[in-house]
Amino acid sequence: MTHIRNAVIYCRVSSARQLKEGHGLSSQESRCREYAKHKNYCVEAVFYDEGVSGGMVERPAMLELLDFIADRKPEETIVLIDDISRLARGLEAHLQLRTTIQQAGGKLESPSIEFGTDSDSMLVENLLASVSQHQREKNKEQVFNRMQARVKSGYWCFCPVPGYKYDKLPEHGKILVKQEPVASIIREGLEGFASNRFETQTDIKRFFESFEAFPTDKKGRVSHQRVADILTKPLYAGYLSVPKWNIYMHPAKHEALISFATHQAIIDKIEKAARKPQQSFISDEFTLRGHISCSCCNQPMTAGMVKGRSKKYPYYWCSQKGCEKYGKVIKREAIDRDFNELLQSLRMPKDIFFLAQEALKMLWEKKRSNSSMDLGIVNQEKTKIEQKLDKLVDRLLDTDSPTLIKTYEKSIKQLEKQKVLLDEKLKIGRKRQPSFERAFKTALVWLTNPAVLWDTGCLADRKSLLKVLFTDNLRYDKESGFLNRPIAQPIRLCGLVGDGGTKMVEGAGFEPA
Ligand SMILES: [Zn+2]
Incomplete structure (x- = not known):
């Protein structure tokens, strides 16, 4: 050495x-x-x-x-x-x-x-x-098996999604819990999309981005993919799906943000939108397009920018060939001004507001007592579906044909979906219905002055306001202004008609003398 x-x-x-x-x-x-x-x-x-x-x-x-x-x-x-x-x-x-x-x-x-x-x-x-x-x-x-078992017993085990975070609870272990205020923002967004308060996914994107607390990228944006994920994840309705493991709609142990019915409504809406090409005529500049009809032929007027000598100007016009008013333009300003006046007149006086509130309250209570009777019917339906499911499962076990197996599995999936819906109805039915105050108060408050919502509202708010207030298109004439006031029945009952005079109470189809 x-x-x-x-x-x-x-x-x-x-x-x-x-x-x-x-x-x-x-x-x-x-x-x-x-x-x-x-x-x-x-x-x-x-x-x-x-x-x-x-x-x-x-x-x-x-x-x-x-x-x-x-x-x-x-x-x-x-x-x-x-x-x-x-x-x-x-x-x-x-x-x-x-x-x-x-x-x-x-x-x-x-x-x-x-x-x-x-x-x-x-x-x-x-x-x-x-x-x-x-x-x-x-x-x-082993990790994979453990995760799969965890999901099957109702626990999410991947990255938490926006609106949730992980917590350790004694009887559950690691479980998703709501993370406020993001959870509430997401719930409002999802429910708003289902109820068409937000018409498009872009509306939701903007809604999310308007909150400072909502997680965004460096540029302060929420990506379209993120919005699409949030809209379609059954996790928010209290169900787990992990397609790569063939796990679909597994009941979860964490608290849901929205109901299964709301989730289903969102999915239906997205699928429907995918089948139908987007209608592109809704734009900020011509909010009333599609809601204003020609005074002569009663067809919806079209709108657009028309070239003047040096500039383009916004106009509405009738595009029905053969109509007397075909191609005759009306300035957008004129229609907007008259429409604002109309809205201003639709203001509910304070005393009538309280009356209307009482009337709605009575209707609400009646509906609440009715819904308890419906529960029996729902229960019967559920039993029927369960029997059908049992039969299908038996048949599935009996057959070796791949085609039949596929068909049975499809039907079973469908029935299970229906069952989930009914279960939820029962659950909601057993729970107390929301109080009148919670359900209607905000709606009533803005009905006291729709013009305010119109002024501050985004396009989607304006569109829904139009849908709520009027049952039909407004007919507009260049000389006489609005020819009709097709105000929706409940709004009229609420007394939502102001200075225009008592004649307005006639409502739809009213023509000035
Ligand atoms: Zn016309």
């Missing part, structure tokens, strides 16, 4: 858990140091890679190590590793790294195995690398 050989140590852990469980860097290092002492090597440097995955060949400390030993060439440096899985997890990556180390002037040694160049040593080494790869895949499988 005249010559003391030089060595370096390489240590690696891939996760914080390994660090904790004693496969940590220092224990690897001390095993290697012991081995070096035993072999009478001089340890010149120790290289650590933390938190890098075993599958990756590029690792910062490994690269440093390669540089280090390459500098010492032609002298050979011993590279010590504690155990073969520290080098690389896969067989291929292992062989690649081993060759690279050799080429850089290193010689691998380990306290746990002998790296040799003879065929026996190579076989052992390759076997060990394969075993370590197998172990890693096995671990993956």
Whole structure:
């Protein structure tokens, strides 16, 4: 023993858990140091890679190590590793790294195995690398099985979605809980989309972006994909779907933000929109387009910018060929001004407001008592569906035909969906209906002055206001203004007719003398 050989140590852990469980860097290092002492090597440097995955060949400390030993060439440096899985997890990556180390002037040694160049040593080494790869895949499988079992028992186990965060609760373990205020914003958005308060996905996007608390990208935007995900995730209705594991509509243990019926309404709306080409005539500049008819032929007028001598001007006009007023333009300003006047007149006097509130309250209470009677019918329906399901499952078990199996499975899926809906109806029915105040108060408040909502509202609000206030198109004449006031019955009952005089109470079809 005249010559003391030089060595370096390489240590690696891939996760914080390994660090904790004693496969940590220092224990690897001390095993290697012991081995070096035993072999009478001089340890010149120790290289650590933390938190890098075993599958990756590029690792910062490994690269440093390669540089280090390459500098010492032609002298050979011993590279010590504690155990073969520290080098690389896969067989291929292992062989690649081993060759690279050799080429850089290193010689691998380990306290746990002998790296040799003879065929026996190579076989052992390759076997060990394969075993370590197998172990890693096995671990993956186990994690996967655990996750699947977790989802099947009703718990989400992926990244939390917006509006939820993970919490540890004694009887559940790790479970999604609402994260306010985002949860409430999402609920309002989803319910608004289902009820057409927000007509398009872009409306929802804008709605989300209007809240500072809502998570956005660096530019303060919520992506269309994010909006689409939020709209279609059954998780918000209290169900889990993981298509890649063939898990569909599994009841979840976390608290839902919306009802299943709302979720279904959203899905239906999106599917319907996908079938129908987007109507593009709704634009901010001509909010009333589609709601104003020609005074002569009663067909909806079209609108657009018409070129004047030097500029373009906004106009409405009748586009019915053969109509007396065909192509005769009316300035947009004129119609907008008259419409604003009309809205101003639709203001509910305070005393009538209270009367209307009482009347609606009575209707609401009546509806509430009726709904308890409907529960019996829902229960009967549910029993019928359950019987049908049982029969289908029997038939499914009896058949070997792939076509029939497919058909049965489709029907079963459909029936299960219906069952979920009925279950929910029953649940809601048993719960108390929301109080009158919660259901109608806001609606009533803006009905006291619709013009305010019109002025401040976005396009979607304006559109829904038009739908709520009027049962029909407004007929407009260039000389006489609006010819009719097709005010919706409930609004008229509420006394939502103002200064226009008592004649207005006649409502639809009213023509000025
Ligand atoms: Zn016309």
